[in-house]
Amino acid sequence: MKLLVTGGAGYVGSVTSRLLLDAGHEVTVLDNLVTGFRGAVAPDATFVEADIADAARVLTPGSGFDAVLHFAGLIAAGESMTKPELYWHDNVVKSLALLDAVRAAGVPRFIFSSTAAVYGNPVELPITESAVKAPTNTYGATKLTFDHALTSEAFAHSLAAVSLRYFNVAGAYIADGHEIGERHDPETHLIPITLQVAAGKREKLQIFGDDYPTADGTCVRDYIHVHDLARAHLLALEAATAGEHRIYNLGNGNGFSNKQVVEVAREVTGVELPVEIAPRREGDPATLVASSDKARDELGWVPEKNTLQSMIGDAWSFYRSHVA
Numbered sequence: 140m141k142l143l144v145t146g147g148a149g150y151v152g153s154v155t156s157r158l159l160l161d162a163g164h165e166v167t168v169l170d171n172l173v174t175g176f177r178g179a180v181a182p183d184a185t186f187v188e189a190d191i192a193d194a195a196r197v198l199t200p201g202s203g204f205d206a207v208l209h210f211a212g213l214i215a216a217g218e219s220m221t222k223p224e225l226y227w228h229d230n231v232v233k234s235l236a237l238l239d240a241v242r243a244a245g246v247p248r249f250i251f252s253s254t255a256a257v258y259g260n261p262v263e264l265p266i267t268e269s270a271v272k273a274p275t276n277t278y279g280a281t282k283l284t285f286d287h288a289l290t291s292e293a294f295a296h297s298l299a300a301v302s303l304r305y306f307n308v309a310g311a312y313i314a315d316g317h318e319i320g321e322r323h324d325p326e327t328h329l330i331p332i333t334l335q336v337a338a339g340k341r342e343k344l345q346i347f348g349d350d351y352p353t354a355d356g357t358c359v360r361d362y363i364h365v366h367d368l369a370r371a372h373l374l375a376l377e378a379a380t381a382g383e384h385r386i387y388n389l390g391n392g393n394g395f396s397n398k399q400v401v402e403v404a405r406e407v408t409g410v411e412l413p414v415e416i417a418p419r420r421e422g423d424p425a426t427l428v429a430s431s432d433k434a435r436d437e438l439g440w441v442p443e444k445n446t447l448q449s450m451i452g453d454a455w456s457f458y459r460s461h462v463a
């Protein structure tokens with residue numbers, strides 16, 4: 140297929156581009172590099188440095204794209220509480236402009252990076268796709284809003300839309316001579332921050348809150364290896380059906396507390412990581428654990444790298460050779 144990958148200079152988009160290219164697809168990456176890196180774009184993809192709001196430059200009528208995979212966006216849940224306007228603009232206003240361009244160019248399929256953050260504090264665990272959606276942060280609210288836009292787009296204009304609701308993405312793609320991993324600046328995610336401490340780039344790790352209603356008082360998250368996540372996009376492309384908006388949770392169904400993540404990072408890196416308990420971060424739900432049964436049943440998706448050891452191990456390997 141001829142594919143447009145927005146956000147292909149970022150973490151998940153660059154790994155997925157690699158798998159798409161290796162599967163024989165033709166990939167154009169569109170990214171404005173606001174948080175991404177030119178060097179992360181797959182060398183055998185065509186690169187267009189542009190904003191998604193200007194996607195019509197690439198998605199011209201007759202351009203013949205078979206699908207858009209939309210990874211571009213702002214992703215820091217904490218920042219979305221202090222600078223919400225940035226999130227509404229990038230994740231909704233500009234994403235709607237992208238959708239206009241998709242419609243005008245007649246692109247039949249659209250795969251969207253949605254998030255576990257749409258659910259907020261779950262009423263029941265594990266979280267299924269039909270669970271109550273009550274985001275506790277602006278980031279999740281913007282992603283849910285665009286999910287709604289896709290539902291109406293599929294219904295009204297026969298788009299084959301798929302939203303993949305990722306839980307916490309971790310690890311690096313390390314295969315066939317490629318090493319592609321997470322590189323956010325500033326970094327806000329727990330695992331790479333832990334690795335920065337292990338590498339001596341930060342003095343200590345702050346754990347945001349230890350008074351949550353969880354076994355050890357710290358937040359619990361469901362981590363998914365980026366390689367498994369990228370594979371789900373290839374399956375979603377195959378499954379996308381005109382006039383339907385399909386939605387799938389992608390996680391492992393296992394929750395790990397922030398303290399457990401630190402313990403495994405200590406094992407993997409061999410470094411005694413100094414930790415300080417800090418106040419809660421605004422907008423953080425206590426526990427997020429996925430049910431991915433629907434993705435398993437309908438897409439045939441089975442996560443293969445589902446231990447924290449493998450995720451933190453791959454992230455550490457990438458970090459030492461490419462970031463530190």
Ligand SMILES: NC(=O)c1ccc[n+]([C@@H]2O[C@H](COP(=O)([O-])OP(=O)(O)OC[C@H]3O[C@@H](n4cnc5c(N)ncnc54)[C@H](O)[C@@H]3O)[C@@H](O)[C@H]2O)c1
Pocket residue numbers: 145146147148149150151152169170171172173174175176189190191192209210211212213214229233252253254255304305306307308309322323
């Ligand atoms: N990383 C996670 O844990 C996680 C979890 C759930 C969902 N997601 C979603 O997955 C997607 C990718 O996440 P990531 O971790 O790879 O993020 P990332 O920050 O590494 O990549 C995002 C990319 O989008 C680009 N971008 C942002 N706004 C743009 C715009 N207006 N026009 C063009 N390019 C733009 C950035 O330059 C960057 O390269 C995001 O939509 C995010 O919300 C990520």
Ligand SMILES: O=c1ccn([C@@H]2O[C@H](COP(=O)(O)OP(=O)(O)O[C@H]3O[C@H](CO)[C@H](O)[C@H](O)[C@H]3O)[C@@H](O)[C@H]2O)c(=O)[nH]1
Pocket residue numbers: 214215216217253254255256305306307308327328329330332344345346347348358359360397420423427
């Ligand atoms: O220095 C830090 C950084 C994070 N945390 C904690 O670690 C947990 C995980 O936080 P991350 O920032 O790594 O990830 P989030 O759960 O906030 O969010 C991530 O996963 C979500 C889905 O669950 C979203 O989609 C989002 O894009 C992505 O940032 C949270 O309890 C957070 O408070 C710390 O204690 N210290």
